[in-house]
Amino acid sequence: MPVSTNEQGEPIWRLRTSRAQWLGYLAWLAGISLFLLCWKLISDNTMWVFVEDAGRQGSDLISRMLPPQWSYAHRLWQPMWDTLNIATLGTLLGIAMAFPVAFLAARNTSPHPLVRSAALVVIVSSRSINSLIWAMLLVTILGPGVLAGIIAIALRSIGFVGKLLYEAIEEIHPTPVEAINATGASRMQVMSYAVLPQVMPAFAGISVYRWDINIRESTVLGLVGAGGIGLQLNAAINSLAWNQVSVIFLMIFVTVLASEWVSARVRRAII
Amino acid sequence: MLEISNLVKRYGHDEAVLKGLDLTVEGNSVVAIVGASGAGKSTMLRCINRLVEPTSGSIKLNGNELVKLRGAALRRARRKIGMVFQGFNLIDRLTVMENVLAGRLGYVSLYQAISRRYPQADIERAFHLMERVGIAHYANKRADELSGGERQRVGVVRALMQEPEVLLADEPTASLDPRTSEQIMILLQSLASELELPVLINIHNVAQAKTYTERIVGLRHGKMIFDGAPADFNKEALDAIYGGIEAPDDEITEAPTRVGEGVSHDQA
Numbered sequence: 086m087p088v089s090t091n092e093q094g095e096p097i098w099r100l101r102t103s104r105a106q107w108l109g110y111l112a113w114l115a116g117i118s119l120f121l122l123c124w125k126l127i128s129d130n131t132m133w134v135f136v137e138d139a140g141r142q143g144s145d146l147i148s149r150m151l152p153p154q155w156s157y158a159h160r161l162w163q164p165m166w167d168t169l170n171i172a173t174l175g176t177l178l179g180i181a182m183a184f185p186v187a188f189l190a191a192r193n194t195s196p197h198p199l200v201r202s203a204a205l206v207v208i209v210s211s212r213s214i215n216s217l218i219w220a221m222l223l224v225t226i227l228g229p230g231v232l233a234g235i236i237a238i239a240l241r242s243i244g245f246v247g248k249l250l251y252e253a254i255e256e257i258h259p260t261p262v263e264a265i266n267a268t269g270a271s272r273m274q275v276m277s278y279a280v281l282p283q284v285m286p287a288f289a290g291i292s293v294y295r296w297d298i299n300i301r302e303s304t305v306l307g308l309v310g311a312g313g314i315g316l317q318l319n320a321a322i323n324s325l326a327w328n329q330v331s332v333i334f335l336m337i338f339v340t341v342l343a344s345e346w347v348s349a350r351v352r353r354a355i356i
Numbered sequence: 357m358l359e360i361s362n363l364v365k366r367y368g369h370d371e372a373v374l375k376g377l378d379l380t381v382e383g384n385s386v387v388a389i390v391g392a393s394g395a396g397k398s399t400m401l402r403c404i405n406r407l408v409e410p411t412s413g414s415i416k417l418n419g420n421e422l423v424k425l426r427g428a429a430l431r432r433a434r435r436k437i438g439m440v441f442q443g444f445n446l447i448d449r450l451t452v453m454e455n456v457l458a459g460r461l462g463y464v465s466l467y468q469a470i471s472r473r474y475p476q477a478d479i480e481r482a483f484h485l486m487e488r489v490g491i492a493h494y495a496n497k498r499a500d501e502l503s504g505g506e507r508q509r510v511g512v513v514r515a516l517m518q519e520p521e522v523l524l525a526d527e528p529t530a531s532l533d534p535r536t537s538e539q540i541m542i543l544l545q546s547l548a549s550e551l552e553l554p555v556l557i558n559i560h561n562v563a564q565a566k567t568y569t570e571r572i573v574g575l576r577h578g579k580m581i582f583d584g585a586p587a588d589f590n591k592e593a594l595d596a597i598y599g600g601i602e603a604p605d606d607e608i609t610e611a612p613t614r615v616g617e618g619v620s621h622d623q624a
Contacts, residue, residue: 264445264511267405268518269434269462274469278458282449 150331157329161317161336167231168313169340171306172299175238180292183243187250193262194254194280208251211244216302220311229310237311238299245295253287254280289355297348304337357382358404358522358554363413365399365578373399375578376413381522384552386545388565388586391575392598397558400575401524404556405437406430418521435462438515440544442527444507446514448500452491455499455510456482459517478517485513489543505536512543516551523548525557529564537561541568562594 087099101109188194190204220237227233257280265279307315314333321329358381365374373396381387389397402408404415406422415422417436425433438459446455460478461469468474486492489509494502499510508528515523525544529537541557545568548555559565565572566586574582574589574597582593 260441260443260445261447263407264439264441264514265447265458265461267407267434267437267439268459268514269431269436270458270469271431271461271466273466274461277466277470278450278461279447282447285449 146327149325149327152328153331153335154326154328155332157332158336161314161333164307164312164314164317165336165340167234168303168307168315169300171231171234171238171311171313172296172303172344175235175303176242176292176296176299178235178239179242179295180246182239183246183250184288186243186247187254188276188280190247190251191254193257193259194276204247204251208244208247211240211242212248213244214241216241216299217305217309220306221309224310229312231312234303234306234311234313237306238303241302242295242299245298246291249291250284250288253284253291257283286355290352293348293351293355297344300344301341304340357416357418358556359414359416360400360404361414363400363403363415364411365396365403365408366411372411373578374403374410377575377578377580379573379580379583381554381556384548384554385571386548386555386557386569387571387573388569389556389558389573389575390560390562390565390582390597395575395597396578397575398526401439401526401556401558404522404524405434405439407439431462435518436521438518438520438523440508440511440515440523440525440528442530444504444511444531446499446507446510448498450499451495452486452497452499452502452510453482453495456486456495456513456517459514462518482513482517485516489513503536504532505539508532508536508540509543512540512547516547520553523553523555525555527558527560530560538564538568545569562589565589 087102089097091097186204186207189196189200190208192201195201195204216237219240220233223233223237227236261283262275262279265275270278303313303315304318305315307313307317308319310316314337318330318333321327321333358379360377360379363374363377364372366372377396377400379400389400391397399408403410404417404422406425410423413423417433420433422433447458450458454472457472457474457478460474463478464474483492483495486495489512491502491506491509491513494506494510499507502510508531511528523544528544529540532540541564544555544557547553557565557569566589569586572582572584572586572589572593573580574593576597581596582589584593
């Protein structure tokens with residue numbers, strides 16, 4: 086008990102008991118030991134000759150990237166446009182699917198515990214697989230191209246948007262819901278009138294945030310053949326055209342910067 | 357007419373919150389329900405519109421048994437029971453008009469609700485009632501921009517939009533300052549007689565209960581231990597209801613005095 090009395094009978098208060106204090110020190114000791122052990126294992130498995138060479142290799146790579154081959158840029162507009170489309174259409178498709186799933190998964194709006202479990206399985210399976218792996222699977226099924234990319238982004242977005250949205254739904258104030266129920270409103274009316282207005286800002290914020298992430302993710306989908314600028318990146322790396330790779334990097338950087346700016350503006354406007 | 361008989365409510369296996377309550381409210385009377393926290397006031401009110409499921413007993417509104425209703429029949433019954441809440445329970449992000457029209461949800465389709473295409477008659481009724489309580493000029497404001505008293509007026513209008521046959525008020529003034537809470541009590545009192553509607557008010561403020569209602573029901577530990585006119589609600593009744601529980605004296609002695617009204621109350 087943190088509250089005890091000293092010899093004079095005055096109450097003393099401490100945040101932790103002595104026992105908890107010592108357990109805390111022990112936990113720190115164990116943590117630091119584990120860290121040092123891992124450090125040693127990694128160091129033993131590292132070929133230090135390569136690491137010692139890293140500086141030279143790095144500067145060599147950069148020197149090959151510079152100067153960027155600016156003339157290559159005009160061949161990137163189309164793939165960049167594809168990338169933006171993959172991200173945007175994929176996000177829209179993902180949101181459309183995530184929206185009902187979130188309502189089925191939230192404890193306070195789910196019609197039945199079994200439905201809730203099913204919705205949670207959908208969310209978890211979508212989240213557990215990275216977009217790149219979704220894209221790999223879909224390229225095998227649908228063949229290479231933008232469509233595989235769009236669906237890969239959509240499938241990954243269901244989990245992200247679904248999870249954050251259902252958490253937002255579970256955190257709404259229950260009292261307006263009670264009041265709308267008391268008017269004799271139907272279940273769907275209660276959702277649209279008492280629940281939806283409360284989660285709209287969260288929903289908008291989550292969607293724009295996911296779009297922002299999807300712009301970044303869709304730039305690499307081409308590595309596995311799912312369309313967009315990643316295809317060019319893969320080709321440039323394979324042909325060791327490092328001065329083209331640098332152009333692509335710069336282009337991705339500018340696009341991501343722009344999407345950050347757009348999503349920040351949109352979120353501020355909505356919330 | 358509202359008839360509650362032998363109403364029992366038990367949460368899980370705990371001691372019952374309501375232990376066989378009987379209460380009949382007729383015509384357009386305003387009834388105050390007083391009692392300490394945990395006496396079962398809120399539970400009783402919520403059993404009437406089935407926000408809380410009664411364990412057993414019977415509740416009849418104008419001869420219609422409410423306890424066994426399910427689904428669409430329950431929703432139809434709820435339309436006729438207006439409720440006003442302590443925390444107002446408005447939807448903050450919607451406008452005052454949308455909040456008020458929410459009282460019509462039991463009467464319109466889902467499409468009408470989502471697209472906010474309410475019948476013209478509903479909109480006229482909304483404006484009429486908002487004018488009656490003095491909030492018509494706020495129709496387009498967001499509900500969270502209003503002050504507490506104004507928000508409670510929105511809550512009252514929303515309940516009246518239902519064309520209720522009974523109005524339930526759960527601590528309608530507990531979140532308001534003294535002056536505003538008296539205004540709300542006066543409003544409820546006059547609406548009861550204008551609309552010929554029985555009103556049940558859960559209330560902590562005994563002085564207000566005595567001033568603005570015509571009948572006081574006292575609950576303690578889920579049983580009714582007082583039922584009578586405000587004039588009969590004396591120190592003994594107060595002790596019976598709150599005895600052993602701290603009850604500040606000023607609540608009974610500092611009763612509000614109102615000029616030009618014939619309501620009398622004892623200085624206990």
